[in-house]
Structures are given as structure tokens and as C-alpha cells.
Amino acid sequence: MTPTGFLSQLLQLAIALLLAPLLLGWVNQCRAWLQNKSAPPLLLPYRMIRKLFHKDAVIAENASPIFRTMPYIIFGAMALAAAIVPSLATDLPFGQAADAIALVGLFALARVFIALAAMDIGTAFGSMGARREMFVGFLAEPALLMVLFTASLISGSTSLPTIVDTLAHREIAIYPSLAFAGVAFTMVSLAENARIPIDNPATHLELTMIHEAMILEYSARHLALIEWASALKLFNYSCIGLALFLPFGIAQGSDDWLAILGATPVLAAKLAAGGFGLALIETFSAKVRIFRAPEFLGTAFLLAVLGMLVNLLLGS
Amino acid sequence: MAHTIAGLPLWAQLINLLAAVLLLLAFAMLAQRRVLSLIDLFAAQGLALACSTAIVAFATAQPHLYASAGITLVLKVGLLPWLLHHLIRKLDVRWDVEGLINIPTTMLIGIVLVVFSFNLAVPISQLSNTVTRSTLGIATASVMLSFLMMITRRKAIPQVIGFLSMENGLFFAATSATYGMPLVVELGIALDVLIGMLIFGVFFFQIREQFDSLDLKHFEKLKEESHL
Numbered sequence: 001m002t003p004t005g006f007l008s009q010l011l012q013l014a015i016a017l018l019l020a021p022l023l024l025g026w027v028n029q030c031r032a033w034l035q036n037k038s039a040p041p042l043l044l045p046y047r048m049i050r051k052l053f054h055k056d057a058v059i060a061e062n063a064s065p066i067f068r069t070m071p072y073i074i075f076g077a078m079a080l081a082a083a084i085v086p087s088l089a090t091d092l093p094f095g096q097a098a099d100a101i102a103l104v105g106l107f108a109l110a111r112v113f114i115a116l117a118a119m120d121i122g123t124a125f126g127s128m129g130a131r132r133e134m135f136v137g138f139l140a141e142p143a144l145l146m147v148l149f150t151a152s153l154i155s156g157s158t159s160l161p162t163i164v165d166t167l168a169h170r171e172i173a174i175y176p177s178l179a180f181a182g183v184a185f186t187m188v189s190l191a192e193n194a195r196i197p198i199d200n201p202a203t204h205l206e207l208t209m210i211h212e213a214m215i216l217e218y219s220a221r222h223l224a225l226i227e228w229a230s231a232l233k234l235f236n237y238s239c240i241g242l243a244l245f246l247p248f249g250i251a252q253g254s255d256d257w258l259a260i261l262g263a264t265p266v267l268a269a270k271l272a273a274g275g276f277g278l279a280l281i282e283t284f285s286a287k288v289r290i291f292r293a294p295e296f297l298g299t300a301f302l303l304a305v306l307g308m309l310v311n312l313l314l315g316s
Numbered sequence: 317m318a319h320t321i322a323g324l325p326l327w328a329q330l331i332n333l334l335a336a337v338l339l340l341l342a343f344a345m346l347a348q349r350r351v352l353s354l355i356d357l358f359a360a361q362g363l364a365l366a367c368s369t370a371i372v373a374f375a376t377a378q379p380h381l382y383a384s385a386g387i388t389l390v391l392k393v394g395l396l397p398w399l400l401h402h403l404i405r406k407l408d409v410r411w412d413v414e415g416l417i418n419i420p421t422t423m424l425i426g427i428v429l430v431v432f433s434f435n436l437a438v439p440i441s442q443l444s445n446t447v448t449r450s451t452l453g454i455a456t457a458s459v460m461l462s463f464l465m466m467i468t469r470r471k472a473i474p475q476v477i478g479f480l481s482m483e484n485g486l487f488f489a490a491t492s493a494t495y496g497m498p499l500v501v502e503l504g505i506a507l508d509v510l511i512g513m514l515i516f517g518v519f520f521f522q523i524r525e526q527f528d529s530l531d532l533k534h535f536e537k538l539k540e541e542s543h544l
Contacts, residue, residue, distance in 0.1 A: 173324070173329055174329040174330065174332065174333050176332055176333045176335075176336030176337075177336075179333075179336070180336065180340070294420055295347075295419060295420060298420045298423060299347070299423075302343060302423050302426075302427065303340075305427055306336075306339065306340065306343070306427075306430070309427075309430055309431065309434060310336050310339070310454070312434070313434050313437075313438075313450055313453045313454065314332045314335075314336075314450050314451070
């Protein structure tokens, strides 16, 4: 590991940590505009995180250590994922350490701990949210893996930097399999990030919430870390999607500072467009009943498998 | 990998894309609950088919394929969907389609069918020497999926749409694997489909007059009674 590689890795991590709440604010703002509401300030997520860090934490009497450590674990997992995903440069030290399957495992780890912590307190909402989260998760995970396998088949490797390098340098051609995988990935991201067809991030309506139900008991710095981790998760999924399906403008090495600095505004522009797209999807669709979630995610799985099969048949 | 996409000419890539769209539409039809949307999907499938035929006509410079693309466009995007819409208005059957098996299970069976037909088509497509021969697997899969739709649907109209979309799959197999059949054959098939549709229309009215419903399970009852 060269010192410059290490520094680029730190830079990418810092940019992910700093930009993630901004992306969340941007999505909220776009959605408010599209729905003819007055938009919340762009920097609201930062303010909320700062406010929460200044408050005193309240923890239930019978909370176990799992409840206390969960925010740190999921924040750590999401930060590690942000270091692995090649969002700015491909040849980073952490990118070589874990491949796409390990990345999915990292997301699964965070999910298991957030569900455990939700059940730990023993409130009805927490258990309900945890059950639903695992229900959505077990349907979303195979679809996500299939999407990554399609990309791996094209590039012949499950390592994310290699996939991105191959996809960015291929000859210009129409890849139907990547189109299928892209749609499937979008659907999975919506489900995994508690977005509208599956969950509504803006509601605290008791019977429909999933993600919010699990974190009802958290306050102050714990809640701040969880909110930050959720923003990071959205950022990570956006970056994976951009890296797989729009891999242009990502720096190819880790030693070239100019390339990495040049990749930053490209990433910001792609994220801004992606965030607007997300707001558009959320505006045009309605939340489905929880028992329709298998159908939604089943479609995502189907598309991903079709992408893989079409790739095997047509070689494209 | 045996062959990569980048070596193919643009038109062959477009055919591959349209083949993938065709497969996707077949799955969408399998999953669709509403009869009216089913007809729209069928029209979209016809459009994809007409586009791919026109592209093959352009690439292989066979003017008669333009005619067949035109026939497809008029018949499958215009006339047949219009007839079906008309029938549904007349019969007043705008209810949701009921399947025998629930939709996620049908989709899983569909995936198995796709794997099966892809494997089936690989040795056959080796016999062909066209650039787009690998799409034969997708055409076979569309035929299989239409079969599945005919099996899993209970009502008469979705079954007929399944039958018509099966013909789409066969037609696509003909254009992609062999660059089209002679015009006379295609004209004959087009006429057959049209006449078939008209006869089905008459049948719908007869079935409903007899049973007050388009549910085909009534046919089974009739059989039992005849045994008595």
C-alpha cells in the first residue's frame, strides 16, 4: 500500500461521510419541489445530526449491550462499505480487500444488528419493524447478488474495481443484460433504503413503517449515528449503481491526484442526477402493501436473473 | 466466453436488444393482472416484433421483409388489439384476470422454462449461420412463456392473447434465425391469425351465451354431466 493510495482512500471515505447527508437533503428537496411543497433546507440533515449529537441519550432500563453498540456497528459497516465501493477511484487499498459478495455480506451484517437491536427492547413496534426488515431483506439480497453476478459475468471477476475498470473500458455496445440488471438494481435499492414503494421514509404512521419502527427507541448520539448511517447507505447504493451502470469518470489509479480530484465533481453531478431520479420515482409511485413487497422484489429478482440468462445466451 | 457482443454490427445488437425486450414483455404479460393492460402489452410486443423485422429487412436488403414488418404493424399493433378492446367492451368483461397459480410462482416456473428453452436452442442455433442466431433461444422462451400463460389463465380472453403472443414468438424465431420466410407464407399466417381471432370472437359470445361466463372451468362440468 503506497502512502498516496492510503491518502486517496482517506479522501474517498471523507467525501462519502461528508456528502451522504447532503445527498439525503437533496433528495428530500427535489421531492418537495416535485410535490409542490415548500422544500426543507438542503443542509437540514447536517443540522439534525449536529443537534442530536448535543443531546443527552436516553436508554431503556432493560437494554442489553447489543442495543448500545448497534449504532456504532452499523455506522462502522456503512463507513467500511463506503471505503470499499469504488466511487472516486478504482485502485484503492480497501477496494482490493473485499469483493462484491463481501460487500453484500457487510450490508447483511448491518441489517442483522439493526433488527436484533430493535427486538432487544421488547416493544411491539421494534419487533414488528425487525420482522418486516428481515422479510424485505431476504427477498432483496438474492436480487442484489444476481445483479452483481451479471456484472461479474461480463467482466469475469467479482472484485468491484475490476468490474468497474472492465465496464468503463469496454467497446461501446448495447448490453441488454446490463439494462435488465440496472432496473433490478434500482428496485432493490428502493427496497433496501426504505424508499417509497416498500417503505415511506417521511412517515411515522405506526402500521406501515419499517425502518422508523426499528429505531423508535433511539435518541441523541445513537440516533444521530443511525441517521448518518442511513444516509451513508443511500450514498453507497447510489455509488454502486453509478459504478456499475455509469462507470465513466472514475479515476483509474490511486496515485493520480488530478484524476481523483477530477472524479469528484463528476461523482457529485451523477449523484445529483441520481437523487433527482430517486425523487421522481418516489413522486410517481405509491407505497405498496407489505404483502405486495414479495411481488415487487420478485420482479427485481426475475429481471436480474433474466439479465444473467440473456448475458449467457447472447454473450452480451 | 464463446462470443462477445462488441464484435457484432449495430443492427445485430439492436436485434439482441429487441429480443430481450420481447422476453421481458412475455414475462410482463405473465405477471399482468388486468385484461386491458394485457392487450397493451400484446400491442407492445407486436411493435417490438415489427421493429426487429424492419431492422432485419434493412440489414439483409430483403424488401419483402419490409412488407411483413408492415403487416405485423397493422395487424398486431393496430387491428388485433382494437378487435380485442372491442370484444371486451361488447362482452363487458373488464375484471381482473384470475390465475390458477399465484403470480410469483408463475414467474419462477417462467424462469425455469427460460433456462430450459435456452439450453434447448443452443444446439439448434448452431445449425444456422445468421449473425443473430443466438436470439433463437429467446424466441423459444417466448413461445414457452405464452404456453404457460395459456395454461395458468382461467378466462378465455387471456388464453387467446397467450395464443396470439405465441405466434409472435414463432414469427420472431423465423426472422431472427433464418432471416424470414417467403412472403406468401407470411401472408398466409397473417390471414390465419386474423381469421382465428374473428372466430374466437364469435366463440366468446357463444361461450358466454351458454354459461353466462367466460370461465373455462364450466367446460369441465359439461363433461361430467355427459357421463351421467
